[in-house]
Amino acid sequence: MLASTDRPASAKPRIGVMGGTFDPIHHGHLVAASEVARSYDLDEVIFVPTGQPWQKQNVSQSEHRYLMTVIATASNPSFKVSRVDIDRAGPTYTVDTLRDLRAQLPDAELFFISGADAVEQILGWKDVDQFWDLAHFIAVSRPGHELSRSGFSGDRVSLLEVPALAISSTDCRSRVARGYPVWYLVPDGVVQYIAKHGLYTDGSD
Numbered sequence: 001m002l003a004s005t006d007r008p009a010s011a012k013p014r015i016g017v018m019g020g021t022f023d024p025i026h027h028g029h030l031v032a033a034s035e036v037a038r039s040y041d042l043d044e045v046i047f048v049p050t051g052q053p054w055q056k057q058n059v060s061q062s063e064h065r066y067l068m069t070v071i072a073t074a075s076n077p078s079f080k081v082s083r084v085d086i087d088r089a090g091p092t093y094t095v096d097t098l099r100d101l102r103a104q105l106p107d108a109e110l111f112f113i114s115g116a117d118a119v120e121q122i123l124g125w126k127d128v129d130q131f132w133d134l135a136h137f138i139a140v141s142r143p144g145h146e147l148s149r150s151g152f153s154g155d156r157v158s159l160l161e162v163p164a165l166a167i168s169s170t171d172c173r174s175r176v177a178r179g180y181p182v183w184y185l186v187p188d189g190v191v192q193y194i195a196k197h198g199l200y201t202d203g204s205d
């Protein structure tokens, strides 16, 4: 695979799209994005916090999740954060995420990044038949989930093994609620943000 510096100047920018509820963002998300960026020669990865994830309940306010994502990605110049999903009214659908990003980046090639658990669910997402003209999908390994294309062809969904980090946002929230630390599961700035705003302790988020 050509390194980005070896690609012709006329080549399309290659942009990863890491969608997630990020409640909170953790090192599993960051390692997945970093590994995909390296393996697929991406120019940047845009993290896109969901606005209203229609399959999840009791989600923290979108501004908290957005700011934790900004803090977590700030040290990597190739990582960006988009507000397209949190600024759009109504339930968050990936088809809208990809359409909005395509409108903002008409010349880019988009690569939507999903964990192995999420790719199992894609057939149930809104307007899945329209995904393939908008982006290529890359499924990354995640402990506890089989990494498979879930019936999709190789030109639609690619598979990538990434370092196994058995971290979930659910477990991070539960640890905070029980008084256990989340140091080293989430970036330091995110630990401090959670403490400062009292997230995951008493339902005040």
Ligand SMILES: Nc1ncnc2c1ncn2[C@@H]1O[C@H](COP(=O)(O)OP(=O)(O)OP(=O)(O)O)[C@@H](O)[C@H]1O
Pocket (backbone or CB within 6 Å): 019, 020, 021, 022, 023, 027, 028, 029, 032, 113, 114, 115, 116, 117, 118, 140, 141, 142, 143, 165, 166, 167, 168, 169, 170, 171
């Ligand atoms: N540890 C991990 N390794 C690889 N991929 C992950 C990991 N954690 C999450 N992902 C992927 O990142 C994306 C966003 O995940 P999300 O924000 O829902 O985090 P989560 O840890 O799965 O949250 P929750 O426990 O609340 O369901 C999804 O595609 C998910 O599969």
Ligand SMILES: O=C(O)c1ccc[n+]([C@@H]2O[C@H](COP(=O)([O-])O)[C@@H](O)[C@H]2O)c1
Pocket (backbone or CB within 6 Å): 018, 019, 020, 021, 022, 048, 050, 053, 055, 056, 092, 093, 094, 095, 118, 124, 125, 126
């Ligand atoms: O488009 C849909 O119907 C759809 C349904 C569930 C999840 N998604 C997307 O999948 C990504 C991960 O979502 P989640 O809920 O697992 O954090 C995020 O970008 C969501 O918008 C999308």
